[in-house]
Amino acid sequence: MAAVPGERPPLPPLHGAPLALLTVAIAFATFMEVLDITIVNVSVPHIAGSLGVSPQEGTWAISSYSLASAIMQPLSGWIGRRFGEVRSFCVSAFLFVLMSMLCGIATSMPMLVVGRLLQGAGSGPMVALSLSLLLNNYPNEKKGLALALWAMTVVVAPIFGPILGGWLTDNYSWPWIFFINTPVGVLAVIITWILLRHRESKIVKAPIDAVGLVLLVLGVGCLQFMLDNGNDKDWFSSPMILALGITALVSLVFFIAWELTDRHPVVDLSLFRKRNFTIGVTAMSFGMFGFFGINVVYPLWLQTVLNYTATWAGLASAPVGILAFLVSPIIGRNIQRLELRAVVTFAFIVFAVTSYWFACFPDNASFNQLVLPRFIMGIGIPCFFIPLNQIFLSGLEPHQIASASGLANFFRTLAASISTAVTVTLWQHRGEYHHAVLAEHLNNASAAATDYIHGLGALGGPATRAWGIVEALVTRQALTLAVNDVFLFCTVLFVVMIPIVWLAKPPFGNVEAGAGH
Secondary structure, eight states: OOOOTTSOOOOOOOOHHHHHHHHHHHHHHHHHHHHHHHTTGGGHHHHHHHHTOOHHHHTHHHHHHHHHHHHHGGGHHHHHHHHOHHHHHHHHHHHHHHHHHHHHTOOSHHHHHHHHHHHHHHHTTHHHHHHHHHHHHSOGGGHHHHHHHHHHHHHHHHHHHHHHHHHHHHHSOTTHHHHTHHHHHHHHHHHHHHHHTTSOOOOOOOOOOHHHHHHHHHHHHHHHHHHHHTTTTTGGGSHHHHHHHHHHHHHHHHHHHHHHHOSSOSSOGGGGGSHHHHHHHHHHHHHHHHHHHHHHHHHHHHHHTSOOOHHHHHHHHTTHHHHHHHHHHHHHHTGGGSOHHHHHHHHHHHHHHHHHHHHTOOTTOOHHHHHHHHHHHTTHHHHHHHHHHHHHHTTOOHHHHHHHHHHHHHHHHHHHHHHHHHHHHHHHHHHHHHHHHHHHTOSTTOHHHHHHHHHHHHTOSOHHHHHHHHHHHHHHHHHHHHHHHHHHHHHHHHHHHHHHHTTSOSOOOSSOTTOOO
């Protein structure tokens, strides 16, 4: 690409120790930011008890962060162009550290919620800008490895969040889930600024699209709040949830129309005119829906039905990260040699097979039985995320990477939020259905039921106690059948997404079509 007169020629990529140091700094910053999405989950009861609120109010510590982060992610490209990607990343990481400290010293729930809102708003652009900084400073032949390392941190962090959060809460206290961000974040900012302060991206001082910004905040804010609270409020039977849904729909429809016609849009929706971007983001969003849904209901089932503790539920979930960690660099190094659509197809097949495997588990499955499919599922993670990142970034210019990554991360986050709401609701409703079906057979006409009740009666105790035991068994079976239904639903979703991936059009080069060097 020829340099435009008056523009600074692109700097050569980093090599050796500076490149390794930059990778570590950005990877840890990204890991820290994504980790905070899930690290709070297992600590909610402790936080609620410490601050004197109900567990339901304690979940605001989760939803407030997701709300602010979801709003800021699509703005990543505009922020990077307006203030420079290096400066924006460093400020974002610093604000994240500062707000983490505020969360750690919170003495009331409102103070914690404000801290989490500001933490999410400050850190929202970090993930998208981190990918842009890596790709714009890596040699072309190693950009596949950069994608692999970035994807590995983004995917593995949510898996280890509950384990680390539970361990810190049990052994120290809940503020430490926020305090641990400080040394990591400060080092990431210092290293990134030292290495990249003279490699700032081009700054474009475009006018602020105030109308688009307001519509985005209103639409995404209402949508995220609706998803976080819909299940507790019985969805659209609640006037509040209905009002939020209508407001979100109207705001987002007007937002899309405005952004497609405005001269200086705050979110670059024109990226969806690119076939590979649309296909890549679609496949990632629906794949993330199924993958995250499994990661939500699986530990819930373990804790509420199989009576696992939070720590053991985390340990039963964690093996999925082992193969993901080991295989990611291999995929990254060989990404130019691979047929990426075939690799993603393999990932969907692995996800579908393991999901079906989960759907066959009874309520007395042993720990070893549960761990094996989680371990095997891990090989699909890098084969899913890394190639899809490569597909949706293919053919983009360097200045488009932050916008593309920000939009993709937004849809990935939104898919996770929708998945949480849908799969938990589906699990509850299917549990009620299976409970009703099973209960129909518990009457005097059922020889098995009466024999079981008589057997319990022979052990002593009133008949009501025997029926209480039967009720507990029916509930346990119903919730297990219901979670099996959720896993089957995810299995079908993974299979349906396979032909979608093949709509993407090669070549899927190392984003070097617009690399500029």
